[in-house]
Amino acid sequence: MLNRSISPAGGASKKYQSSTSPAPRKPIFGQSEQSSILGDLNNQSKISNMTQFANYMYVPCPSHQELFITNFCQDPQCFEPLCPECITNHIDFHQQKGLKGKIENIQKVRKEHSASIDETVHKLTLRLNDQKRFFAEYPQQRYQSVMDQLRTAHQKCIELVDNYFQNLQQQLKESPLDDQVQEFTKIESEGLKLIQTLNKLQEDLHNDNYVRSIIQISENRKNFFESKYITAMDTIQKNVENAQLKVYIDDFQIKMIEENIRKYCFFSKTTSVPAKVLYQQPQSELDREKENHTKYIVQKITPLIKPTTHISDILINQQLQSNITAPNHFDDGVDNTYIKLEDDTKNIFIYNGEQIQKKTLNTQLRVPSHHRFYHTKQGQYLIIGGINKDKARFKATGSILELNLEQLTLLPHSEMILPRAMTACCQYDDYLYVVGGTTTNDENTSIAKAERLNLNTRKWTSISDPQHKCSGCSLVHHGKYLVKIGGKTDIFTPCNQIELYEISKDNWALLEYKFTSTGYLRLPFNAAAATISHGQILIIGGSVHDVSSDETQILNIDEKTIKKSIPLPKPLEFSSQAIITNGQLIAYTDDPIQLLTGTGEYWQLQ
Numbered sequence: 212m213l214n215r216s217i218s219p220a221g222g223a224s225k226k227y228q229s230s231t232s233p234a235p236r237k238p239i240f241g242q243s244e245q246s247s248i249l250g251d252l253n254n255q256s257k258i259s260n261m262t263q264f265a266n267y268m269y270v271p272c273p274s275h276q277e278l279f280i281t282n283f284c285q286d287p288q289c290f291e292p293l294c295p296e297c298i299t300n301h302i303d304f305h306q307q308k309g310l311k312g313k314i315e316n317i318q319k320v321r322k323e324h325s326a327s328i329d330e331t332v333h334k335l336t337l338r339l340n341d342q343k344r345f346f347a348e349y350p351q352q353r354y355q356s357v358m359d360q361l362r363t364a365h366q367k368c369i370e371l372v373d374n375y376f377q378n379l380q381q382q383l384k385e386s387p388l389d390d391q392v393q394e395f396t397k398i399e400s401e402g403l404k405l406i407q408t409l410n411k412l413q414e415d416l417h418n419d420n421y422v423r424s425i426i427q428i429s430e431n432r433k434n435f436f437e438s439k440y441i442t443a444m445d446t447i448q449k450n451v452e453n454a455q456l457k458v459y460i461d462d463f464q465i466k467m468i469e470e471n472i473r474k475y476c477f478f479s480k481t482t483s484v485p486a487k488v489l490y491q492q493p494q495s496e497l498d499r500e501k502e503n504h505t506k507y508i509v510q511k512i513t514p515l516i517k518p519t520t521h522i523s524d525i526l527i528n529q530q531l532q533s534n535i536t537a538p539n540h541f542d543d544g545v546d547n548t549y550i551k552l553e554d555d556t557k558n559i560f561i562y563n564g565e566q567i568q569k570k571t572l573n574t575q576l577r578v579p580s581h582h583r584f585y586h587t588k589q590g591q592y593l594i595i596g597g598i599n600k601d602k603a604r605f606k607a608t609g610s611i612l613e614l615n616l617e618q619l620t621l622l623p624h625s626e627m628i629l630p631r632a633m634t635a636c637c638q639y640d641d642y643l644y645v646v647g648g649t650t651t652n653d654e655n656t657s658i659a660k661a662e663r664l665n666l667n668t669r670k671w672t673s674i675s676d677p678q679h680k681c682s683g684c685s686l687v688h689h690g691k692y693l694v695k696i697g698g699k700t701d702i703f704t705p706c707n708q709i710e711l712y713e714i715s716k717d718n719w720a721l722l723e724y725k726f727t728s729t730g731y732l733r734l735p736f737n738a739a740a741a742t743i744s745h746g747q748i749l750i751i752g753g754s755v756h757d758v759s760s761d762e763t764q765i766l767n768i769d770e771k772t773i774k775k776s777i778p779l780p781k782p783l784e785f786s787s788q789a790i791i792t793n794g795q796l797i798a799y800t801d802d803p804i805q806l807l808t809g810t811g812e813y814w815q816l817q
Contacts, residue, residue, distance in 0.1 A: 270421070272293075272294035272297065273729060273731075274296070275294050280293065280294050280422060281295060282315065282316060283320045283425060284312050285429065286310070286312050289305075290426055292317060293314065293317075304756065317422075321416055324412075324429075325417075328409045328435075331436055334441065335402055335405065338441050338444060339402050342399070342447075345448060346395055349452075361376070361380065412424045427522070521707060521724060522732055526728060526729045527728055530776055531728075531775065533749050533763070533765055533776050533777070534811060535743045535795065537742050538791070542589060546590055548561060548564075549790070549806075552572075552594065554582070555578065555580045555600060556578060557572040557574065557577060558571060571619070574620050576599075577601060579594065579596070579599045581633045582595060582597030582598075582632065583788070584787060585788055587643065588638060592616060593613055593614075593624060594611065594613075594621065595645060596630065596634055598651075606650070607630040607648070607650050610626060611623075628673055629658070631650065631660075632649050633649050633654070634647055635647055639693065639714060642664065642665060644664075644712075645664070646686050646695055647680065647682055647695070649682045654682045654700075654701055657698075657700055657701060659676050660673075662674060674717055676719070677695060677719045678719055681698035682699055682736075683698045683699055683736040683737045684697050685697060685739065687748050689748060690768075691715060692711045694722075695712065696709050696740055696748070697709075697736060697750075703756075705733050705734060706734070709722040722768070723771060724773055726773050727773065728764075731762060733756075735755055735760055736753055737786055738750050738752050738785060746768050747767055750766060751763045751789070752783040753785065760783075761779040761780070761783065763779060763811075764776060777811060777814065780815065780816055781816075785798050795808055795810055796810070796811070800816070805817065
């Protein structure tokens, strides 16, 4: 690979050397370059921050360690840091999709994010302080004024209706004013949390964590920089200022019994939700007066959304060695010949534990493209869904075919409830579970549907749907759960979620995991996965944004973490099932078809 050289602004000036600690590197700036990136250095109060900002300008590219990250793609579907070597491939990637990538100098993006945080924190701090002073004074004055009116009426009716006035006092305490105060308290709490988060991101923008900070800011820009919180506080203040609570008293009727008092002494209030009717009576002049006076409206403010990320605050550049202790996939006595069928052909690859043989099926049918081939524990070979181009060029099929290995023929087995391709499947007991997939030949038709097959009766039944639609995900049995990992929600967007299906309860739940190692920091599409030990699932290969990966990762279900492991010999994708046999993981790769074997300590292709 060629060494590249770039200047702080993105031009050629200085050859980089491979380095994992960029801090000692002291780039030489011209005065104009310093001003464009760091701003006005004549401001002495900012010198220390700007110097720290400049000290962390060079971060190595995770894909090309000899080069540094110089640019950042700001396409809403992308948000990827790039080195000079990455840029050409990334532009080609966007052009192939008919899009135009928005690639900027990463130092420019860094400066813009830093300025946005400063401005947002300043505005939010000032507004919160003003609002806090307002609520410290105004609500209490209004409350006290209404309470004085209430006491006057109480004195006139004390002998007859003491209990009734106690009830009115309780209604006053529960008035919408208190609701608005509570709403502001929530807004204040969320606003302070947002300030804390933005300050932490600002700190990261001035050290070697700035790339991760830029990604987090870009992914959550709408939540960080929109002015919803300020608008919400303005609305609350306006509602409180416009509110009117008045006690209505008819002196003549004071002498009447309690039932009459209920008619003529009351709180009048109107809210955005149906109000309780204190007393039903025919329309009168007093009723019309109540309807015509100023309304008090309580507007529910949507709480600020706390930004979420699957990236740990601290990332380590360390490989975790996997240890395969899981039992064999096949039941004892079952032929464990490992099969791969090539899409849209009649080719079959047979691995008998020693070598791979390529043969041709004895059938008029071609193997459906984008199918999933599954070896059951009992020794059945099932072809699940896909695109049967002999019948429909683009639409998925719901047909399940069974391979007769001796005669090399394909026989009808059953029909799924919903046709699907690029699905994920997994066996538990006598059931085969199928989750996600597409209804056509591209990921834009990804679905969030699941069903299962009774292997004894060949009957399909629906199960509850996962929370996120996806195709090309991985599905693994682990204890009492099925674990759905990664995939795509559409042709551009990775499904960066892990869901747990509790088999006995027919229920899906999200796993709030964290990446704790450096790397792509995304869950892959078309990866292979298998349970390798108690609490651990090994995820190998796949692709992120259509770029094949050589990463292997270990998902720890109990710790809710993902750590990288020993990499593959080269970037690989998988549409075939990964199985464990005799302490090894084996899986067929795609394009070209090869067999990957390994223990987690080493990997080899044949």
